[in-house]
Amino acid sequence: MMNKIDRRSMLASAASGGAALAAGAVQAQPGDAVAAREIYELRSYRLVNGPMRARLDTYLREAFIPAARRAGCGPIGAFTVAIGPGSPSVHVLVPHRSIEDFVGLPAKLLTDATYAKAGEAFLSTPPEAPPYASLDVKLMRAFPRFSRIEVPRGALGNQARIFELRTYFSHSDRAGATKIEMFDTGGEIEIFRRNGLTPVFFAQDLTGHRLPSLTYLLTFPDHAARDRSWRAFGNDPAWRKLIATPGLTDPEITTGIDNQILVPTTYSQL
Template sequence: MKQKFFTSTTLVLAFLLLLNSSFINAVKAPGGEYYQLTIYHCKTADQLGVINAYLKNTYLPALHKTGLTNIGVFSSIDNDTATDKRLYVLIPFASLQKYEALMTRLTEGSLIKNNTSDYNIAAFNKMPFERIETTLLKAFKDMLHLKKPVLTAPLTERVYELRSYEAPTERLYRQKVKMFNDGGEVTLFDRLKFNAVFYAEVLSGSHMPNLMYMTTFNNKAERDEHWKNFVDDSVWKKISVMPEYLNTVSKADIFFLHPTEYSDY
């Protein structure tokens, strides 16, 4: 009887270990990166100044010391006049475990110690931001890793275009993702030299189902020319009318950004 119990217990433990191993391997998603996109929403230029100083002098140096690289920091092109002034921070992670490790260190306070920045010690009635919006993303299979753009124009002239596509249903969302990968949209962007930084599915965010991607250009005129070529391309004309890809986007948001002078790209 004891022998049977021992054997059964051993088999259960072995199964659990195998299940756990399979889960970990699935989470790592062979070769594909995860991205955290953080958006700081502000009302005033003073708030932007506090956040920029914190990101430049404290946060990014701390992230770099952990081995994280290719961290992008961008500001909305219309921040001077907009009522909702925004700063965007994009961090790539090799796995969800790397993401969780960073979140744990930030929560524990072990990553940034003795933080006396104006951002950290701000009073309750002198907020450094209005709200923080965070999105977790997973790279498309046709572009598993973030790519730093190759641009020659001064930082102040460069245009980074962040797009967010929401779908009316989860099924149609999956079809739009398929359109980028198997349908050839990513390949088309590459051929037309859109200098894409990433394409990704939104795993967790305030707008779902949703995908996001970022393309880059030396200036606004170059951006407009690229999109004209895209719309006129025979490949786009073909796939854009294919029945399986129709009505896959219910809302498209476009955000024009500049890289900050301390951004990694």
Template sequence: MKTPSRNSFVTTIGLAATASLLTLFLFASPVTRGADPNNQATKQHYEIRTYLLGEDGDAAAVDHYLQHALIPALNRIEIGPVGVFAPAANDTNDRDSIIVVIPADSADQLASLQTRLQNDAQYLADAKPYLERGPQDAPYARISSEMLVAMDCMPKLNVPAGTLDNDDRVYELRLYESANERLGNLKVDMFNNGEVPIFLDSGIAPVFIGQAVVGPQTPNLTYLTVYPNDDARLKAWDAFRAHPDWQVLKNVAKYKGTVSKIDKHVLVAKPYSQM
């Protein structure tokens, strides 16, 4: 592929190539096959739940609850796969946390979770040691959550084949804040119209991509990617930054300034994670 020059003809060709890659992605990927990007009913919703452990948190208690109570209960109502992650050793964030990704078919399904859990006798029994802890023995400081709706470029979550067999795999969770809703929607447009195929061509494998509906950092979009190991992660992002199609796309005038802040988390999966 030729590196795009400054003249408008080559720029147009570069954008056309990017659009072609996106078309291939939409029709070849098992995540999007058969999905109508204009039909909201085909798009999943995600809760990204972060247990902020704090100084006195009990990670083992949260892990036990998630593994033996919450995830089995979610799976019983056909919610899954559920991902559970912790910061990697080289993550630059200074807060101890456990991050949980809960996919759902709709926002209503996420909104009804607490009611359904309270009516699940098996869940209540399995969660009893966790739920009975009091203020002086709380296993975490707070829970922070955001809800996302999947985007046209990836309407359903996908865990690449063989992912769970690789103990060296690492993940990146990235949150792109925008200064206002207009710019946030333009960043979504940028993903939907070219950025994801460049990811794939560079070795960046998305697990989910979503726009925030509610959360503490809206407007934003959030996505999770997975790599065979950390070296592969670093090489993939180097390839992305150097990709000729990215050189074109990032210079499209309407996409300038669409991201005001990036939160990046390098993560490893918990042994019981389903992602």
């Protein structure tokens, strides 16, 4: 039975593109970078076609995002689902410095008079005209060596781009941990980068309906660039070697993938 060090040694030998990174990880001390790992709250507002979207946009832009930033969160991403399950809906990605900050945010919002005033129309909607159809919240923890959000270039400008939100599911905690190590210390993230798969975050899911799982967010200039990058990644020799390594193949450590293509809102900070 493989222990943690065995898995890391196997990853280091398999991923030539990330060998230096993996070798360094084996030497790391327990707890390295753990204190700096962000907590991600992914709010998924499910909507019904009609006035819900405009109301939600106003609330997020003028009330929630400014108040969350005042409370120390951010940068905050807001996206609509362009392709994949859940449309119409809006995803709001809220980075927190710690789990305590996540738990404490609702109390901070309740005592923020500016937030209450800006969000009054949204917060006071009656039951017969609800502000959204439903709200799902997923909590995630950043990978040890991808511990903070990477803001894409042009995030605050007019540069067009799309995002891809992917969740990988595993059948056991050991399999899930192996997949995380493939990314975090085994070189897979480096293979992503050199093939144009630009990451925004990588995280282990702490809550969800099919745990264990991990979630990550990528960004691309457009759909054509996304297609080119995924093709290049699939043909990368280091990736082909990594995915063929016994113990690291998809059938051994993943049971499925959820995937959505997202478009940032005009007020997104990512």
